Amino acid sequence: MLLEVEDLKVSYGDFEAVHGVSLGVEEGELVSVIGANGAGKTTVLRALMGLTMPKGGRISFMGRDVTRMEPHERARLGIRMVPERARVFPELTVRENLLMGAYGIPKDRGLKERLEWIYRLFPVLEEREGQLAVTLSGGEQQQLAIGRALVSDPKLLLVDEVSMGLMPKLVDQVFQVLRDLNISEGMTILLVEQNALASLGISHRGYILQTGRIEISGSSQELMADPRVREAYLGI
Known part of the structure; x- marks a missing residue:
């Protein structure tokens, strides 16, 4: 278990x-x-x-x-968590939010490849990469919250x-x-x-x-x- x-x-x-x-x-x-x-x-x-x-x-x-x-x-x-109502960092960009999900993980975890994978899952995040999270719609913020949790490749x-x-x-x-x-x-x-x-x-x-x-x-x-x-x- x-x-x-x-x-x-x-x-x-x-x-x-x-x-x-x-x-x-x-x-x-x-x-x-x-x-x-x-x-x-x-x-x-x-x-x-x-x-x-x-x-x-x-x-x-x-x-x-x-x-x-x-x-x-x-x-x-x-263990990683996608919180209720997304809870993204509003004044950080999409990319900066995603990088926050990598905090504390080993640098050899293939971060570049993980980001590319997340952009394939959620193409809108790549399109909005440089935008502040506060400018995203509710659905886009939810996708960002999921992507942020996935960056670390959780178990x-x-x-x-x-x-x-x-x-x-x-x-x-x-x-x-x-x-x-x-x-x-x-x-x-x-x-x-x-x-x-x-x-x-x-x-x-x-x-x-x-x-x-x-x-x-x-x-x-x-x-x-x-x-x-x-x-x-x-x-x-």
Whole structure:
């Protein structure tokens, strides 16, 4: 198991937002965590990246306990995160934003080739290479955020609400990129999403998170066929 989370608990003051979540991601998988707004999805992802320290439980990555590691230490191990609403550096250019994703990685990692690969994935980023990120559209900023996370060639990509605020056409494009990264590049991805239909459509497995707890889990096919999931999340 590349990533293994056991009995994860996260609190904000006296409020416990995540109540004993356990999940796992095998190398090469694309796994979704689905839930409504406020279910605790982003909190789980922040705990995995080390941005929020858990109150209890254990997080293992590549067999190593990373529960108390700082974010930069986890990044060096190969965990990278695409944050909710892109969160690019607005006053830096597209290229400068991408280079920020290379911070801390060995210089022999083939940075030039990685940038060329990202420009092939997202041609608009090459076209806008010298523009400030603040001048990009929402969809372009989302592509930039994904590209920035990919520069370091991560072993595990954490993706938070990639569809939020995007037009349906752009949502389809971004989900297709994630699917291609998983299938063609073998990239391991943990995707947190409210858009259950789109995320399950590209995932191997999924977890349904409700009020800080995993309520249902299974293969994407099993979840899409489950009457509870169909009614609550798929609108079927």
